[in-house]
Amino acid sequence: MTTAIQALVPRMQSICGPGNVITDPLELRTYECDGLTSHRSVPALAVLPATAEETAAVVAACAAARVPFVARGSGTGLSGGALPHKDGVLIVMSRMRKIIEIDPVSRRAVIEPGVTNLSVSKAAAPFGLFYAPDPSSQVVCSVGGNVAENSGGAHCLKHGFTVHHVTGLQIVTPSGELTWLGDGTGVSTGYDLVGAFTGSEGTLGVVTKIVVKLMPLPQVVHTLLAAYATTADGGRAVSDIIAAGVMPAAIEMMDALSIEAAEAAVHCNYPAGAGAVLIVELDGPAAEVEAELATVRSICEAAGATEIRAADDPAERAVIWAGRKSAFAAVGRISPSFIVQDGVVPRTSLGAVLAQIASLSEAAGIRVANVFHAGDGNLHPLVLYDDSVPGQEAAAEEVSGQILDACLEAGGSITGEHGVGVDKSRYMPKMFTPTDLDTMQLLRCAFDPASLCNPGKVFPTPRLCGEVPGRRRAPHPAVAAGQAEIF
Numbered sequence: 001m002t003t004a005i006q007a008l009v010p011r012m013q014s015i016c017g018p019g020n021v022i023t024d025p026l027e028l029r030t031y032e033c034d035g036l037t038s039h040r041s042v043p044a045l046a047v048l049p050a051t052a053e054e055t056a057a058v059v060a061a062c063a064a065a066r067v068p069f070v071a072r073g074s075g076t077g078l079s080g081g082a083l084p085h086k087d088g089v090l091i092v093m094s095r096m097r098k099i100i101e102i103d104p105v106s107r108r109a110v111i112e113p114g115v116t117n118l119s120v121s122k123a124a125a126p127f128g129l130f131y132a133p134d135p136s137s138q139v140v141c142s143v144g145g146n147v148a149e150n151s152g153g154a155h156c157l158k159h160g161f162t163v164h165h166v167t168g169l170q171i172v173t174p175s176g177e178l179t180w181l182g183d184g185t186g187v188s189t190g191y192d193l194v195g196a197f198t199g200s201e202g203t204l205g206v207v208t209k210i211v212v213k214l215m216p217l218p219q220v221v222h223t224l225l226a227a228y229a230t231t232a233d234g235g236r237a238v239s240d241i242i243a244a245g246v247m248p249a250a251i252e253m254m255d256a257l258s259i260e261a262a263e264a265a266v267h268c269n270y271p272a273g274a275g276a277v278l279i280v281e282l283d284g285p286a287a288e289v290e291a292e293l294a295t296v297r298s299i300c301e302a303a304g305a306t307e308i309r310a311a312d313d314p315a316e317r318a319v320i321w322a323g324r325k326s327a328f329a330a331v332g333r334i335s336p337s338f339i340v341q342d343g344v345v346p347r348t349s350l351g352a353v354l355a356q357i358a359s360l361s362e363a364a365g366i367r368v369a370n371v372f373h374a375g376d377g378n379l380h381p382l383v384l385y386d387d388s389v390p391g392q393e394a395a396a397e398e399v400s401g402q403i404l405d406a407c408l409e410a411g412g413s414i415t416g417e418h419g420v421g422v423d424k425s426r427y428m429p430k431m432f433t434p435t436d437l438d439t440m441q442l443l444r445c446a447f448d449p450a451s452l453c454n455p456g457k458v459f460p461t462p463r464l465c466g467e468v469p470g471r472r473r474a475p476h477p478a479v480a481a482g483q484a485e486i487f
């Protein structure tokens with residue numbers, strides 16, 4: 001423990017109470033990674049504030065001591081965003097899980113950041129409302145984490161990402177001030193600071209309250225499952241559905257390997273021998289959904305569906321979704337280890353990029369299972385390997401990187417919804433020019449001139465605010481201490 005951290009302990013205990021300040025190295029190991037377990041770092045200290053005011057005091061204490069800090073929600077992130085700083089403070093938001101207000105008249109909710117995603121919809125349901133962004137981790141992930149990652153989910157195709165549903169944020173700035181971004185109406189004038197903050201991966205401050213939009217529950221929901229011989233056939237159906245002017249709530253696809261895994265885990269009983277399954281969900285007014293369902297069914301048939309099942313009963317729909325929702329975890333049934341990749345391609349390139357992924361997999365002898373939000377071209381290739389076999393992890397990492405290259409070549413992106421974190425920062429220069437990255441740094445530095453808030457994330461190498469890239473006469477003290485590099 002550094003002397004700066006030692007000096008902070010009594011201050012943190014007086015802010016949060018001694019029971020909510022963790023110093024024991026074994027207990028701290030609880031927080032050493034998020035869902036990306038290949039990166040690990042034990043924090044020097046973890047604190048669990050119970051209120052916005054406590055959070056502000058914790059951040060102010062860190063800022064005064066010039067100690068880095070990282071906010072953590074539920075730790076389900078898949079890019080190492082909540083990876084602690086080894087000489088820093090981890091601010092764990094799990095005690096801040098109150099739903100402060102559900103206002104059915106203005107259709108909004110005010111919540112604390114540790115509230116889990118699904119519990120917002122559960123609390124809104126008695127009013128005929130729901131919270132639309134639905135990451136597959138929604139039972140456990142926090143809305144604070146969703147804001148930081150601008151999380152998506154199966155139904156974001158029609159309903160939008162987190163950024164489209166957040167209208168106000170109470171934040172603690174990196175210097176420790178409590179303030180509001182946005183006024184909760186979603187129509188505020190001036191710079192869209194809520195938009196800038198959403199998706200900033202915990203680098204611009206700590207969220208302490210969130211105002212979200214609630215939407216009316218749809219009158220009906222129909223789910224259709226279509227089986228295909230190949231993902232290319234399924235991909236054709238996806239393009240044709242969108243081209244026909246239908247906007248389903250969700251269009252998801254799984255390939256043969258991911259179906260095999262889901263079958264082993266949850267016995268989802270998808271059509272035997274299918275090379276791909278497509279799940280299309282339509283929601284809205286009954287008459288509109290009935291008409292769209294007929295269109296979608298005929299498009300799926302024309303694209304060569306070998307079997308089609310449809311359900312409108314919630315229990316039957318849940319059976320169709322069971323395989324898809326379990327897909328990430330299910331892959332554990334067929335492989336000791338795997339990387340969850342997240343890349344985006346234009347919808348029209350789906351077939352070509354999937355073929356490229358198949359060739360990369362074959363060439364490397366590394367299996368890749370594909371599960372994806374087909375409607376918006378967001379791929380989740382699951383790169384399978386056995387970590388007990390020397391060299392396999394490195395080979396899987398290599399394939400994983402090549403998949404991102406393929407996404408970029410097709411005009412896509414290195415991440416659709418899981419964020420950059422530590423995992424993908426090295427790919428940022430492939431997608432952005434140095435000028436792009438410098439411009440992003442200007443925004444970060446406007447919020448966090450001392451570079452203490454979740455340092456080392458998103459950017460390829462941490463640069464201090466005001467630091468001029470290029471040659472310097474003497475190394476910056478932080479560079480000399482190994483805390484930052486100049487890029």
Ligand SMILES: Cc1cc2nc3c(=O)[nH]c(=O)nc-3n(C[C@H](O)[C@H](O)[C@H](O)COP(=O)(O)OP(=O)(O)OC[C@H]3O[C@@H](n4cnc5c(N)ncnc54)[C@H](O)[C@@H]3O)c2cc1C
Pocket residue numbers: 034035070071072073074075076077078080081082093113134135136137140141142143144145146147148149150151152153154201202203205206207208328329417418454
């Ligand atoms: C099985 C599984 C399925 C998933 N499915 C999806 C999916 O469908 N769509 C999707 O988008 N993601 C998905 N994810 C990824 C993950 O669940 C999301 O990124 C989620 O938003 C992370 O929330 P969290 O509370 O776990 O955040 P954490 O992992 O704790 O943190 C994530 C980031 O948010 C920051 N952060 C957390 N709380 C705050 C706060 N209060 N203020 C400021 N910054 C904060 C952290 O510093 C970190 O940078 C999945 C993950 C798993 C394990």
